[in-house]
Amino acid sequence: MAQSExxxxxxxxELLVALLPIAALAVLFGALCLVVNIKGYRLDMYLxxxxxxxxxxxxxxxxxxxxxxxxxxxxxxxxxTLFSATIGVMVYNASGSLPLxxxxxxxxxxxxxxxxxxxxxxxxxxxxxxxxxxxxxLSAVAAQIITTxxxxxxxxGIPATVVAPLDNVPFKLIALAAFALLCVFVFDFTKIGRRxxxxxxxxxxxxxxxxxxxxxxxxxxxxAGLGVGLGAFLTLVYTPSVTPTTAGSIGMxxxxxxxxxxxxxxxxxxxxxxxxxxxxxxxxxxxxxLKIVIDSGAGYGISQIVSAVFFLAVVYVTSMNYRTKLLxx
Amino acid sequence: MIxxxxxxxxxxxxxxxxxxxxxxxxxxxxxxxxxxxxxPISVNYxxxxxxxxxxxxxxxxxxxxxxxxxxxxxxxxxxxxxxxxKITYALLQGGSGSAVVMLLLGVVIGAxxxxxxxxxxxxxxxxxxxxxxxVTLIYEGVTFTVTxxxxxxxxxxxxxxxxFSGTWIWPALVxxxxxxxxxxxxxxxxxxxxxxxxxxxxxxxxxxxxxxVPNALVCYVICGALMGIVGFLSATRSSTINxxxxxxxxxxxxxxxxxxxxxxxxxxxxxxxxxxxxIAALCMSLLNSTFAVFSNQISASMQSIINALLxxxxxxxxxxxxxxxxxxxxxxxxxxxxx
Numbered sequence: 001m002a003q004s005e006x007x008x009x010x011x012x013x014e015l016l017v018a019l020l021p022i023a024a025l026a027v028l029f030g031a032l033c034l035v036v037n038i039k040g041y042r043l044d045m046y047l048x049x050x051x052x053x054x055x056x057x058x059x060x061x062x063x064x065x066x067x068x069x070x071x072x073x074x075x076x077x078x079x080x081t082l083f084s085a086t087i088g089v090m091v092y093n094a095s096g097s098l099p100l101x102x103x104x105x106x107x108x109x110x111x112x113x114x115x116x117x118x119x120x121x122x123x124x125x126x127x128x129x130x131x132x133x134x135x136x137x138l139s140a141v142a143a144q145i146i147t148t149x150x151x152x153x154x155x156x157g158i159p160a161t162v163v164a165p166l167d168n169v170p171f172k173l174i175a176l177a178a179f180a181l182l183c184v185f186v187f188d189f190t191k192i193g194r195r196x197x198x199x200x201x202x203x204x205x206x207x208x209x210x211x212x213x214x215x216x217x218x219x220x221x222x223x224a225g226l227g228v229g230l231g232a233f234l235t236l237v238y239t240p241s242v243t244p245t246t247a248g249s250i251g252m253x254x255x256x257x258x259x260x261x262x263x264x265x266x267x268x269x270x271x272x273x274x275x276x277x278x279x280x281x282x283x284x285x286x287x288x289x290l291k292i293v294i295d296s297g298a299g300y301g302i303s304q305i306v307s308a309v310f311f312l313a314v315v316y317v318t319s320m321n322y323r324t325k326l327l328x329x
Numbered sequence: 330m331i332x333x334x335x336x337x338x339x340x341x342x343x344x345x346x347x348x349x350x351x352x353x354x355x356x357x358x359x360x361x362x363x364x365x366x367x368x369p370i371s372v373n374y375x376x377x378x379x380x381x382x383x384x385x386x387x388x389x390x391x392x393x394x395x396x397x398x399x400x401x402x403x404x405x406x407x408x409x410x411x412x413x414x415k416i417t418y419a420l421l422q423g424g425s426g427s428a429v430v431m432l433l434l435g436v437v438i439g440a441x442x443x444x445x446x447x448x449x450x451x452x453x454x455x456x457x458x459x460x461x462x463x464v465t466l467i468y469e470g471v472t473f474t475v476t477x478x479x480x481x482x483x484x485x486x487x488x489x490x491x492x493f494s495g496t497w498i499w500p501a502l503v504x505x506x507x508x509x510x511x512x513x514x515x516x517x518x519x520x521x522x523x524x525x526x527x528x529x530x531x532x533x534x535x536x537x538x539x540x541x542v543p544n545a546l547v548c549y550v551i552c553g554a555l556m557g558i559v560g561f562l563s564a565t566r567s568s569t570i571n572x573x574x575x576x577x578x579x580x581x582x583x584x585x586x587x588x589x590x591x592x593x594x595x596x597x598x599x600x601x602x603x604x605x606x607x608i609a610a611l612c613m614s615l616l617n618s619t620f621a622v623f624s625n626q627i628s629a630s631m632q633s634i635i636n637a638l639l640x641x642x643x644x645x646x647x648x649x650x651x652x653x654x655x656x657x658x659x660x661x662x663x664x665x666x667x668x
Contacts (some may be wrong), residue, residue, distance in 0.1 A: 140630040304575055310457075
């Protein structure tokens, strides 16, 4: 009797902890509305800014969940987004064709992801180091192309009229929902997702059960590539030009967003697609709230400190159920 | 049974990579009719850069070899250099002895920053990679707030700092002192033995009575102190400190240490890993000096690509070394059979 009560208590606690990131998102949304109203700013404008910034991060992070579920992580996704968008712009300027540009962006993004996965799985290089190398190469090549063709400051771009009809909330919402549904389907309703989680939980056991690690690693990277492609396209829709700093912080923000959304960095069975969506928008909401509240140049530093403390606090609370005697590694 | 290496194998294993690096890079310069060390300044910068790379590599490897990934190394270097530069300037107004005071303060402040980072890790008990993300953001935020996002120039431009970077002797001395200290701490003390035990078997080591928390904290303190030195050396090298890095802008500093860490680890199999880091840092500095010689032909982007490709090629070799040896042996035995 006492034991069943304990189990019940533990389950309730687990549920509360699992709901915490969603509650944090709701609180942050409420806080944004409140501070915007207090300051007398236009709420619709701020909601649009948050949505436009959050949608790219949420999409790229959603794709990245497949890699993170394996217990690996990829910090080259920001550079990959920049590189795909750069090549997309070059192709549009050479051909004048929007469909060709979109195809190129997706092709390049998936190609970059495949290259990372091949280097990691075929040549047995640690995934993280592969992505460090890829990050350097992709951002350097993109910077070279941009500075050669348009100058580092102004960058290169496509005519705004080309993507203007797509720069609206309904289109981006449909793109986000479609990609998220695809990811939920693959991750939660097919053997691919189950096996990825199994590999992330216990790679040795998964291998001994006959799961081909290389195949699933490649699938994970392809899914992440799809997210990068869509993210790169939406980046161009929002701002139809690229500079060497475009999407520069996405690679690291994905890490923060996923952890913020309540997913453990070690991946495995507790990996959730919604973590990227919830975490991505929460992080952008938090940053915008702090920007409004601390409204000065030096305030950027203070808002980053507050944002980091909030991040650590959320992670601390969401990981309360998984404390170990040994120090985590 | 562990196979003992002969002195010849040890020597070849230790010196093969630096010899190859030197031969290729000096050869390239000679082929183009250029000299790598044309002026004494180029020698000074060579030693200074080697010191920066070696110390960063050591700081990165201390925690990484124990499975603790630390993104905050760059942020620690920048914050410690900003704070030490400002305090030193407030005390001496750029007068004589500024460099020594800034170096000592940098080490102390770096150690404190490392300790805070370590305390956060052992206190929160969340994975070190996540703690380091938070710490990076906090330290970058503090740096930005202290400097108002501007470059720190006046505080690091004085005769004392110029005298430090104006000769190769001081950086060489720093290399020797750090190398000797790190070798002593990690290879000759109880702390070092405990560190290795924890590195190779965390659970077993803890069960045998090794205290993991103090060991981890000391590791973070040492990393912080080392990054304090790196911050100081970087400030003397560029005569400025960028206080405007936000949103993980400072993590690039640690990426320069990945290739030397793997090269150093490889060399360490034949001698000692700390010596390996020094040799690897010298190789990286040679490469950097070659880039400087060919600065008109090789852009900054191209340099990044070359560095990344070298990292990938070396890792492909390192990760498939056993396979390559097997292939080579099979070919050899096949050719013997043919004979």
